[in-house]
Amino acid sequence: MTIKAMSTAENFAQQLKQQADIVRIVGDYVPLKTAGGQNFKGLCPFHKEKTPSFSVHAVRQFYHCFGCNASGDVFSFVQKIENLSFPEAVRRVAEKMGVAVPKQGYSSAAEAEDAKQRAILLDLHEKACAFFEEVLRRPEGAKAREYLTGRGLNEETWRRFRIGYAPDSGFLLRDRLRGAADEEMLKTSGLMSWKRDTDETERIVGQPSEERKNPAPATPLYSRFRNRVMFPICNENGKVIAFTGRSLDSSEKSGPKYLNSPETPIYSKGRVLFNLDKAKEGIRQLGYAILVEGNVDSISVSEAGFKNVIATSGTAFSEPQVRLLSRYTKQAVVNFDPDTAGAAATERSLSMLVEEDFRIKVLTLEPGLDPDLFVRRKGAAAYGKALLEAPDYFSYLISRAAAMFPVKTPDGKAKAVSYLLPHIRRVPQAIVRDELANNVAQRLGIDSALLRQELRHAATDRSAQFNPGTQAEVSDAEKIIVRLVAPGASGELDELRAQVSEVLLNESLTDGLAAASIIDSLLSPLEGVVASESDQRLLASILMQETEELSLELVESAIEALRRRKLEGRKRALNANIAEAERKNDAAALASLLAEKVAIERALRA
Numbered sequence: 001m002t003i004k005a006m007s008t009a010e011n012f013a014q015q016l017k018q019q020a021d022i023v024r025i026v027g028d029y030v031p032l033k034t035a036g037g038q039n040f041k042g043l044c045p046f047h048k049e050k051t052p053s054f055s056v057h058a059v060r061q062f063y064h065c066f067g068c069n070a071s072g073d074v075f076s077f078v079q080k081i082e083n084l085s086f087p088e089a090v091r092r093v094a095e096k097m098g099v100a101v102p103k104q105g106y107s108s109a110a111e112a113e114d115a116k117q118r119a120i121l122l123d124l125h126e127k128a129c130a131f132f133e134e135v136l137r138r139p140e141g142a143k144a145r146e147y148l149t150g151r152g153l154n155e156e157t158w159r160r161f162r163i164g165y166a167p168d169s170g171f172l173l174r175d176r177l178r179g180a181a182d183e184e185m186l187k188t189s190g191l192m193s194w195k196r197d198t199d200e201t202e203r204i205v206g207q208p209s210e211e212r213k214n215p216a217p218a219t220p221l222y223s224r225f226r227n228r229v230m231f232p233i234c235n236e237n238g239k240v241i242a243f244t245g246r247s248l249d250s251s252e253k254s255g256p257k258y259l260n261s262p263e264t265p266i267y268s269k270g271r272v273l274f275n276l277d278k279a280k281e282g283i284r285q286l287g288y289a290i291l292v293e294g295n296v297d298s299i300s301v302s303e304a305g306f307k308n309v310i311a312t313s314g315t316a317f318s319e320p321q322v323r324l325l326s327r328y329t330k331q332a333v334v335n336f337d338p339d340t341a342g343a344a345a346t347e348r349s350l351s352m353l354v355e356e357d358f359r360i361k362v363l364t365l366e367p368g369l370d371p372d373l374f375v376r377r378k379g380a381a382a383y384g385k386a387l388l389e390a391p392d393y394f395s396y397l398i399s400r401a402a403a404m405f406p407v408k409t410p411d412g413k414a415k416a417v418s419y420l421l422p423h424i425r426r427v428p429q430a431i432v433r434d435e436l437a438n439n440v441a442q443r444l445g446i447d448s449a450l451l452r453q454e455l456r457h458a459a460t461d462r463s464a465q466f467n468p469g470t471q472a473e474v475s476d477a478e479k480i481i482v483r484l485v486a487p488g489a490s491g492e493l494d495e496l497r498a499q500v501s502e503v504l505l506n507e508s509l510t511d512g513l514a515a516a517s518i519i520d521s522l523l524s525p526l527e528g529v530v531a532s533e534s535d536q537r538l539l540a541s542i543l544m545q546e547t548e549e550l551s552l553e554l555v556e557s558a559i560e561a562l563r564r565r566k567l568e569g570r571k572r573a574l575n576a577n578i579a580e581a582e583r584k585n586d587a588a589a590l591a592s593l594l595a596e597k598v599a600i601e602r603a604l605r606a
Contacts (some may be wrong), residue, residue, distance in 0.1 A: 062538030071540035132164025170222030282307030477561035
């Protein structure tokens, strides 16, 4: 697809928006189903809901959620869901459409600087990744290759996941990257380390504050990762944004076994899921995700044929990660390590997944076997069988409670219930909570009535669900006019649109309408820009409820309804003026007002 050259970035964005298929692009993040006509529906990605209230209009090219009132066009959707600036959202949409992006303008110097910084950081990480891949294949990478082979990862896997090796030298990577960025940017990237001279630092700290303006010069930069097998971490679009380095040196001075990149402007560990860029299609096709802890676990399970596996990269599962995953599925099999820490991590993950209304199963492997070891020792078929037999999340928790507490004693039962109640309370649906209470009572030998009483008490303390603000009352006639003058209406109605615009302006038919500011904005010479957020939400709500095709007869009936409304409003005003004239005994004014009222009543009857 090509787009002819534009004079400005704004023009490019406008034309790109006209050509973008918002249903396809939103569908990359939200499973959509047709809802009749040109509407598509799905669960809103911006707030918790069980019933779809999020709509996308294929012709009008925008989205609207009737639950939280989020609305906008394809750019605002990508901006919001990926937390991007507008220029970045334009670029992302262009990438999805296969369109070359011209040199972009920015709304401020700060925005331009931020975009420049992100571009440099991405370039540095790409160059670093290529460097690590190159070194892995050199003689000095022999030990790393031996380690990877011992983990069952062959050369084809190295290439697929871009695995590399950081040499023991701290300066080779620095020298490779030095021409790509200045020292400050190299520091910002998280790829480098440095330290100050201790004596000089102490001398400066001890001086008065005005003498600290020129701190001691830093010692030379050196690579943060040394003598480590390198696993690149990519964002969901496949761009390298960070690394996990596995040490090949067991001595204490070598640092932690696994070393991750620090937080940077392009990487936040709580917002990234390892392997999501490769697994997202598998997740969509299979309808669920396999969630493991480590990078190698994810790679091994993926290479065994399970292409829907992702990892938290050894960090605690976070709410942003849950929301990220929910763009692709609402079903997951959690397969964390079976040790104590793994079990605790599983419970924390379950809590967040439950609150986001995920359907969850928990796969617990044999003691001493993480997913990587299990696949290598027992094979893909055994792992697949374990997946199929994995219990649902609450059966797992009940079994865990029974194992932790002596449930044959009253005290043990009380402790088991105390352990399980917080998990039950997090379930959004009351019917499901009640069924879970039955299961718990039956499995632990507890009076179900007592357990339900505890749940009812807890339910009164639950936070109130999101309650969207009331929407302005808009008449059917207004909705028809809005649909006619809004962008995206059929080109066959251009002549009618022009005539109606003239009538609305000449007869001041929009005065006092609930949608007056929307209609006036759409009729303004500023290319139909609706500035107010509340007006944008109202506009989206109107257009999403299109049920009848626009026609000459429908528009004419709307114009007549607006004229009648205006006449009735004038009649009400006349009645008040007539009463005032009678009170003042103003015969001339009274005669004029009565004559106008008669004319209006005649017009209303006609």
